[in-house]
Amino acid sequence: MFDIIKDWREQRILDNSKFTHEDWARAAECIMILDRLTEDELSRLFDLATLFLDDKSIVGAQGFEITDAVRQSIALQACLPILNLSLEWYSGWSSIIIYQGSYKSESTTVDEFGIVHEGRQHRSGEAWQRGPVILSWEDAKHSSERDGHNVVIHEFVHKLDMMNGRANGFPPMQPDMDPARWTEIMSRDFEDFQNHRKSGLDRYGATNPAEFFAVLSEVFFETPQKLVDAYPDIYDIMVKFFKQSPLQPKA
Numbered sequence: 001m002f003d004i005i006k007d008w009r010e011q012r013i014l015d016n017s018k019f020t021h022e023d024w025a026r027a028a029e030c031i032m033i034l035d036r037l038t039e040d041e042l043s044r045l046f047d048l049a050t051l052f053l054d055d056k057s058i059v060g061a062q063g064f065e066i067t068d069a070v071r072q073s074i075a076l077q078a079c080l081p082i083l084n085l086s087l088e089w090y091s092g093w094s095s096i097i098i099y100q101g102s103y104k105s106e107s108t109t110v111d112e113f114g115i116v117h118e119g120r121q122h123r124s125g126e127a128w129q130r131g132p133v134i135l136s137w138e139d140a141k142h143s144s145e146r147d148g149h150n151v152v153i154h155e156f157v158h159k160l161d162m163m164n165g166r167a168n169g170f171p172p173m174q175p176d177m178d179p180a181r182w183t184e185i186m187s188r189d190f191e192d193f194q195n196h197r198k199s200g201l202d203r204y205g206a207t208n209p210a211e212f213f214a215v216l217s218e219v220f221f222e223t224p225q226k227l228v229d230a231y232p233d234i235y236d237i238m239v240k241f242f243k244q245s246p247l248q249p250k251a
């Protein structure tokens with residue numbers, strides 16, 4: 001019964017969307033990592049992005065104007081990790097705040113509140129537990145290139161990680177996953193990464209297990225072969241977690 005009401009409500013949001021399939025398709029063409037998706041997957045991503053925009057408010061900071069292009073780009077990139085999961089993975093918070101460029105944070109006691117942040121003085125993004133995602137548009141826009149970096153995916157993966165408490169690199173597992181295996185593989189490879197540089201993997205991932213998970217998720221979606229080359233077991237457990245195989249050619 002509740003599923004029927006939910007479906008009806010979602011269908012109404014989709015029917016009333018100001019963006020057509022063609023609008024979404026044009027926006028998707030600007031984001032290189034989406035070119036591996038089939039038509040069916042793209043359609044599902046567009047629907048998910050539409051529901052995402054209905055659920056979240058996107059506001060500009062310091063006068064930054066939120067255009068349709070900004071909204072669509074953020075929504076498409078944010079929804080890619082949950083394409084085969086559900087929007088419920090982003091429940092419990094409502095705002096995305098966007099600055100024109102990298103910004104200075106005034107917060108000085110971040111860790112006390114479970115806030116995860118990027119950068120030192122100038123930040124490109126952060127994700128607050130039960131609070132907003134904050135992004136720099138210049139960095140988020142740059143994520144459209146396939147270079148192994150994607151600040152939108154990075155911050156939203158922190159949100160997935162926070163679904164069971166503070167970000168620690170251990171998100172809720174899928175029902176068919178073994179939590180002990182996730183911990184074993186992640187711990188072993190995090191320790192290895194702290195001691196060894198790996199081609200295509202940002203050293204920021206060596207900061208702590210939460211950043212390791214977020215940085216490697218960027219690589220998983222952007223340049224998956226680099227992750228397979230460096231840490232094949234992590235690629236395998238991420239396939240199970242995200243229910244996607246970015247290396248597989250289109251069906």
Ligand SMILES: [Zn+2]
Pocket residue numbers: 116117118154158210211214
């Ligand atoms: Zn981070």
